[in-house]
Amino acid sequence: MVHPAEADTRPAHSPASPKLFLETYRWMLLARTAEEKIANLYRSGKIVGGVFLGKGQEALSASLGVHLKPGDIFAPLIRDQAGRMAFGESLLDYIRTYMGSRLGPMQGRDGNIHRGRPREGMLAMISHLGAMVPTVAGALMARRFKGIKGCVGATCIGDGGTSTGAFHEGLNLAAVERLPLVVVVANNQYAYSTPNSRQFACSDLVQRAVGYGVEGHSVDGTDLADCLSVLGHAVERARSGHGPQLVVASLLRLAGHGEHDDAHYIDPQLRKAAVGRDCLRLAEDEILKRQWAAPAEVEAWHTAAQSQVEDAVASTLREPLPDPGEETWQALSTPHLNEG
Amino acid sequence: MITYLEAIREAQARALRDDPRVYIYGQDVGQFGGAFKATKNLAEEFPGRVLDAPISEDAIIGSAVGAALEGMRPIVEMQFADFSTVGLNQIxxxxATMFWRTQTPCPITVRLPSGGTAGAGPFHSQSMEALYAHYPGTVVMTPATVEDAYSMLLDAVAIDDPVIFCEHKYLYYHLKAEALPSEAMPVGKARLARPGRDLSIVTYSAMVHEALAAAAELSAEGxxxxxxxxxxxxxxxxxxxxxxxARTGRLLAVGEAFPWGGVTAEVVARVASEGFDLLDAPPRRLNSKDTPVPYHPNLWGTHRPTARTIASEARQLLRV
Known part of the structure; x- marks a missing residue:
């Protein structure tokens, strides 16, 4: 469903090819497998700090990741493991950051989902929701200053994050500058424990697109085919000069806010409703139903993902942890301007 | 003659001329030339590189962060330092956490038109330097002279880290110099504005000039x-x-900012812990009063330190 602020003259989006569907499914599977491993390590006391899962949001996230290209900019949020991997983040970056390895991109200075490689177009989120929206917009302004064309910047946020000032300021700025920014809102029905009814008063967040003067798209976040089609379309619209795109997905967080949270507050009716379906299971059913892969092949992908994750964890366990004696304790890149 | 404000404008013009990575972003900075005219004619001279922003301090700074990560050197103007609280989170x-977390430098320059002027009131008068200096990962500049306003702003743009550039609005038009400087002191070095032997007044920004006036007054008293x-x-x-x-044995730290904590407290704390034996008398601090900055000049003139109150404080310290 498209809610154009301007007339969208393109034909309806084309369905994803079986090849892309399978590729995306495998990113979803790898993310789910890796996250389940990290959750187990957390439960056995092997992870310091919080663990935050994207369970139930993999189809949406991976569908964004597969439509971004090298040279694009991506600022994922906390439930975007699948999208991160599809965009090119290594499994090791994920495992190392959660396990505090000194060899990870954050070197133990930051942890869990707060990681990235800005030089490679993968921005490292801060915890303050909405902050990445203007940041990606600014990165796109830089591309424009440098005369680089054809790139897209994307960032993800939840239903709760849309209530922040930064989200509003950032999306408005991007609209004024008509930047190729894709903002994906995963409406997973709860911001931590707060339901939509206490978060916003419009009937659907996608209505806000009109107010910002950007194109809006709704998508069923449980349905991989729909995610691929809508995200592919939105990324293409941004890339081809139609300004910012606001994509709003309906889905349900199939985990707690973090693994410390039992999510008892989630309405059982929602769990049983269409919005509460598991996107990974649905995608797998679809693959088998359409005979895009044989059951044995799907089973082999599960096994492959499992062993990939086990190998990454095993090698990370042998890596050095941060050492306060070797830490520079310097926050500035200009050595002589650091105090102390 | 060139004013402090013109020096800031000239530094930005030079930065734009010398470095294609530089652009300026802020409210009314484009065609209009800025609320104080610090970017006067720059939009015409450098088409497409001096851009009006929506009233969105968070997004202005946030976008600068993103652009800096992509190799640009943004200069962003907060229309008044006071409004930078809306962008505080991004700063x-x-x-300020970027380099520590990701090993990627974040070279942004945030210009804060700072400090009090008569009639400006609680929300157009603040001195924010202590707030930003408190956080790791920032450089905080407080130029007191026309020469420093020029050379330090160029330094700010060249530094690979976030720089908070606190330019004092009271000095914009009051302060004049013969010409722009051809050389500058290194960043991070303090300057001896007036030599003496009886008392050290350590201060910065507009208060340097109040302190110099107080020193002249006290000089007449010997x-x-x-x-x-x-x-x-x-x-x-x-x-x-x-x-x-070490030369004077007496310390008076003076600042225009609010009294709780802050730069003057840091100066006194460092001297007390690293130079206690150099002191012949307890160190003192003089700051604004602990209220919002008042609107009416009768109140504002008493709220902030002045040459008169600095001299009075100094006399008490000299008698100890």
Whole structure:
């Protein structure tokens, strides 16, 4: 469903090819497998700090990741493991950051989902929701200053994050500058424990697109085919000069806010409703139903993902942890301007 | 003659001329030339590189962070330093943590038109330097002279880290110099604004001029007061401060900002812990009063330190 602020003259989006569907499914599977491993390590006391899962949001996230290209900019949020991997983040970056390895991109200075490689177009989120929206917009302004064309910047946020000032300021700025920014809102029905009814008063967040003067798209976040089609379309619209795109997905967080949270507050009716379906299971059913892969092949992908994750964890366990004696304790890149 | 404000404009023009990575973003900075005209005619001289922003301080700073990560050198103007609280999160939690977290430098320059002027009131008068200096990952500049306004702004753009550039609005038109400087002191070094032997006044920004006026007044009474201009409050040049106190044995730290904590407290704390034996009398601090900055000049003139109150405080310290 498209809610154009301007007339969208393109034909309806084309369905994803079986090849892309399978590729995306495998990113979803790898993310789910890796996250389940990290959750187990957390439960056995092997992870310091919080663990935050994207369970139930993999189809949406991976569908964004597969439509971004090298040279694009991506600022994922906390439930975007699948999208991160599809965009090119290594499994090791994920495992190392959660396990505090000194060899990870954050070197133990930051942890869990707060990681990235800005030089490679993968921005490292801060915890303050909405902050990445203007940041990606600014990165796109830089591309424009440098005369680089054809790139897209994307960032993800939840239903709760849309209530922040930064989200509003950032999306408005991007609209004024008509930047190729894709903002994906995963409406997973709860911001931590707060339901939509206490978060916003419009009937659907996608209505806000009109107010910002950007194109809006709704998508069923449980349905991989729909995610691929809508995200592919939105990324293409941004890339081809139609300004910012606001994509709003309906889905349900199939985990707690973090693994410390039992999510008892989630309405059982929602769990049983269409919005509460598991996107990974649905995608797998679809693959088998359409005979895009044989059951044995799907089973082999599960096994492959499992062993990939086990190998990454095993090698990370042998890596050095941060050492306060070797830490520079310097926050500035200009050595002589650091105090102390 | 060139004013402090013109020096800021000229520094930005030079930065734009010399470095294609530089652009300027802020409210009314384009065609209009800025609320104070600090970007006058720059939009015409540098088409497409001096851009009006929506009233969105968070997004202005946030976008600068993103652009800096992509190799640009943004200069962003907060229309008044006071409004930078709306962008505070992007400065202290995003720009200032960037290098530590990701090993990627974040070279942004945030210009803060700072400090009080008559009639400006609680929301157009604040001095924010202590707030930003408190956080790791920032450089905080507080130029007191036309020469420093020019050369330090160029330094700010060249530095690979977030720089909070606190330019004082009271000095914009009051302060004039013969010409722009051809050379400059290094960043992070304090300047001896007036040599003396009886008392060290350590201060920065507009208060340097109040302190110099107080020193002139005290000179007529036979006291030789030394005035140290910090230039940058972070990093703080502790060596120059201690060397001054070693000469005089007495310290008065003066700042226009609110009294709780802050730059003057940091100066006193460092001298007390690293140079206690240099002191012949307990160190003192003089700041604004602990209320919002008042609107009416009758109140504002008493709220902030002035040459008169600095001289009075100095006399008490000299008698100890």
């Amino acid at each position: 202290v939690n995003h720009a 006291w030789e007061v030394e005035v140290v201009d910090l230039r940058t409050v972070k990093p703080l040049d502790t060596d120059t401060i201690l060397a001054s106190v």
